[in-house]
Amino acid sequence: MEGRKVDMNIELKSKEPASVPVFGDQKRLLRHAMMPHMLCPGCGHGIVLDAMLSVLSDRYENLDKVAIVAGIGCSSRIVGYIDACTLHTTHGRPLSFATGLKLARPDLDVIVVTGDGDGVSIGGNHLIHAARRNVDITCVLLNNEIYGMTGGQAAPTTVLGAYTTTTPQGNAQHSFDVSELVKAAGATFVARTSSYRPQVFGEMFAQALDHVGFSFVEVMTDCTEYFGRINRFGTGPDLLMSQARYDPEIDADLAARPTVEEISNPQPVRPVLPTGLLHRSNRLTLEETLNVAGGRSSRSNENRVVSGSARRDL
Amino acid sequence: MPESKSSATKLQKIVAENDKTKERSSGNVVLGGVGGQGVITASNTISFACIDAGFDVKKSEVHGMSQRGGSVVSHLRFGREVHSVMVELGKAEWILGFEWEEGLRYLGYLKPGGVAFISVERRIPPSAQVDRRTGSVMYPYDVSPPEGVVPIDTYEIAGSAAEGRPAIAQTVLLGALSVEMGFDEEVWRRAIAATVPSKYVEDNLICFDRGRAWYEEIKRTGGKSKGTISAAYGNGRTAGTVATLSGHAVGSTTGLRISTDRGKPRVEITRSWCKGCNICVAVCPERILVLDRHEIAVLSDPDRCTGCGLCARMCPDLAIEVWLDSFAGNGSLKGSAAKLGEKQ
Numbered sequence: 218m219e220g221r222k223v224d225m226n227i228e229l230k231s232k233e234p235a236s237v238p239v240f241g242d243q244k245r246l247l248r249h250a251m252m253p254h255m256l257c258p259g260c261g262h263g264i265v266l267d268a269m270l271s272v273l274s275d276r277y278e279n280l281d282k283v284a285i286v287a288g289i290g291c292s293s294r295i296v297g298y299i300d301a302c303t304l305h306t307t308h309g310r311p312l313s314f315a316t317g318l319k320l321a322r323p324d325l326d327v328i329v330v331t332g333d334g335d336g337v338s339i340g341g342n343h344l345i346h347a348a349r350r351n352v353d354i355t356c357v358l359l360n361n362e363i364y365g366m367t368g369g370q371a372a373p374t375t376v377l378g379a380y381t382t383t384t385p386q387g388n389a390q391h392s393f394d395v396s397e398l399v400k401a402a403g404a405t406f407v408a409r410t411s412s413y414r415p416q417v418f419g420e421m422f423a424q425a426l427d428h429v430g431f432s433f434v435e436v437m438t439d440c441t442e443y444f445g446r447i448n449r450f451g452t453g454p455d456l457l458m459s460q461a462r463y464d465p466e467i468d469a470d471l472a473a474r475p476t477v478e479e480i481s482n483p484q485p486v487r488p489v490l491p492t493g494l495l496h497r498s499n500r501l502t503l504e505e506t507l508n509v510a511g512g513r514s515s516r517s518n519e520n521r522v523v524s525g526s527a528r529r530d531l
Numbered sequence: 532m533p534e535s536k537s538s539a540t541k542l543q544k545i546v547a548e549n550d551k552t553k554e555r556s557s558g559n560v561v562l563g564g565v566g567g568q569g570v571i572t573a574s575n576t577i578s579f580a581c582i583d584a585g586f587d588v589k590k591s592e593v594h595g596m597s598q599r600g601g602s603v604v605s606h607l608r609f610g611r612e613v614h615s616v617m618v619e620l621g622k623a624e625w626i627l628g629f630e631w632e633e634g635l636r637y638l639g640y641l642k643p644g645g646v647a648f649i650s651v652e653r654r655i656p657p658s659a660q661v662d663r664r665t666g667s668v669m670y671p672y673d674v675s676p677p678e679g680v681v682p683i684d685t686y687e688i689a690g691s692a693a694e695g696r697p698a699i700a701q702t703v704l705l706g707a708l709s710v711e712m713g714f715d716e717e718v719w720r721r722a723i724a725a726t727v728p729s730k731y732v733e734d735n736l737i738c739f740d741r742g743r744a745w746y747e748e749i750k751r752t753g754g755k756s757k758g759t760i761s762a763a764y765g766n767g768r769t770a771g772t773v774a775t776l777s778g779h780a781v782g783s784t785t786g787l788r789i790s791t792d793r794g795k796p797r798v799e800i801t802r803s804w805c806k807g808c809n810i811c812v813a814v815c816p817e818r819i820l821v822l823d824r825h826e827i828a829v830l831s832d833p834d835r836c837t838g839c840g841l842c843a844r845m846c847p848d849l850a851i852e853v854w855l856d857s858f859a860g861n862g863s864l865k866g867s868a869a870k871l872g873e874k875q
Binding site: 236237238239240244247252253254256257258259260261262263264266267268415416441452453454457458 | 794796797803804805806807808809810812813814838839840843844845846847848849850852853854855856
């Protein structure tokens with residue numbers, strides 16, 4: 218694989234390349250020694266990985282100044298395949314590590330890749346507080362509505378009525394709307410896309426990287442092995458196509474299924490979620506507010522804050 | 532008899548003096564375009580204007596699969612009394628082409644000395660795509676328009692008034708036609724207001740004004756002002772595209788077949804990375820990816836690959852890469868890849 222990488226660079230340097238890739242040369246950013254990745258066949262995370270790489274490849278020559286932080290879970294594993302400064306942290310705490318990293322090394326572009334189990338359940342507090350503090354990091358949350366890595370248990374994002382290994386009669390609990398949660402917690406950039414539209418995800422991810430402040434991109438992906446198989450939604454392509462028609466199909470399917478009798482929910486169990494850029498606002502980042510708090514006595518710090526907020530007003 | 536004739540001519544003269552719009556005693560218009568571009572609406576507008584100006588009007592149109600991009604043609608005749616609806620070949624004073632090729636198609640109806648206003652808007656029909664692999668299409672990109680053809684970049688001229696609504700931009704053609712047909716401007720404005728859906732009237736009137744102003748400018752300068760039109764049908768919509776009234780050869784007549792030469796697509800599948808999830812098989816528009824007996828994706832018919840790259844984009848295992856190999860002696864491929872990117 219290393220050989221191919223080198224070949225490609227030579228081709229790109231020559232004036233008239235013999236052949237060019239249709240979708241850019243994002244594979245140069247892969248850790249080729251780690252491939253193939255450990256994700257299940259048809260898992261949407263791989264599509265997100267490819268789309269992320271193509272955005273990063275357009276923006277960076279190399280990823281020496283990019284730190285990608287991840288927690289535990291299938292989604293967090295994808296950073297292991299990116300040839301950047303990657304940090305594999307404890308379960309649910311990638312945002313806390315990233316906050317510290319960003320404050321210590323403001324020169325780094327910090328990206329957090331997390332999942333719904335990692336970011337919303339175990340790290341739910343860290344998620345809302347990172348959003349509240351408005352740290353200048355980009356968070357990509359891959360929402361497959363289930364705990365994939367640990368064996369398909371119900372997550373806080375699992376929709377009402379869905380079958381998982383821990384809800385054999387259908388999930389009896391309501392699910393989180395993660396984007397709304399993060400928006401309410403004070404994030405300044407919130408977007409939601411799906412793995413069916415990697416191009417749209419790429420656009421949102423690029424905007425999130427440009428944004429100063431806590432930027433959050435939720436990607437709806439599908440767990441083929443647990444969510445898809447147990448709910449009998451079919452294999453990878455079927456799940457992917459169901460994202461295309463966006464969720465009504467799955468709604469109908471889930472609604473037709475017998476769930477816990479007491480719930481007997483006549484409403485579609487998987488609401489059609491709005492996608493695209495959901496929220497954008499401007500607030501001081503944690504770095505700037507820390508300057509205020511830590512520098513009350515010092516005039517130079519005040520000046521710094523003023524200049525910081527002036528930049529913000531633009 | 533001679534008496535009545537002379538009285539008739541006398542009457543005509545009086546009418547002509549009273550109403551300058553009736554200088555023209557009759558006229559034929561042929562409108563051609565593609566379904567959804569507003570050809571029928573435009574012919575209705577012209578009919579209303581003619582009736583308003585005191586003429587008898589008959590019109591007939593052929594339309595079928597119109598909303599699916601099919602060909603639409605409308606014949607319109609006006610005069611003091613019209614008997615037949617069809618315009619004879621070589622008898623139309625004016626032709627309105629709402630689409631470049633559709634406009635050229637009906638040039639046979641044009642009278643010597645007539646004017647054909649043809650939009651450079653291009654709608655390439657699927658049947659014209661003779662080779663999807665190389666992207667070749669049969670389309671008169673490079674045909675130099677004959678005498679009397681006024682190519683108009685309607686979308687460019689309409690500007691903000693038709694942003695994202697190309698059908699409204701076609702009112703620019705009516706604006707240009709109104710200069711030639713010579714009814715009172717108010718007659719045209721009333722006709723547009725009467726035939727166009729009420730919420731679009733304002734934008735249509737702006738486009739009408741812009742088309743009228745543009746063509747008046749062309750007539751005044753003799754078509755010698757600003758730019759050439761080669762860019763208009765070479766590269767699609769470009770700024771400052773103005774027709775030459777004399778219809779000089781712009782570009783060369785190289786025939787209809789144009790190949791985009793964007794390179795020969797080649798699909799590279801890393802077998803050791805593929806997990807056989809079937810996604811590429813499902814998303815390939817050409818249906819040429821299959822799983823082999825080891826459940827690994829293979830190309831069943833590489834020659835049919837169009838190089839769209841959808842499989843590479845959607846492969847969750849990053850196992851597929853699509854390359855465009857240059858044909859021997861065909862310029863830089865980098866540009867063509869960029870063009871391809873734009874398309875997608």
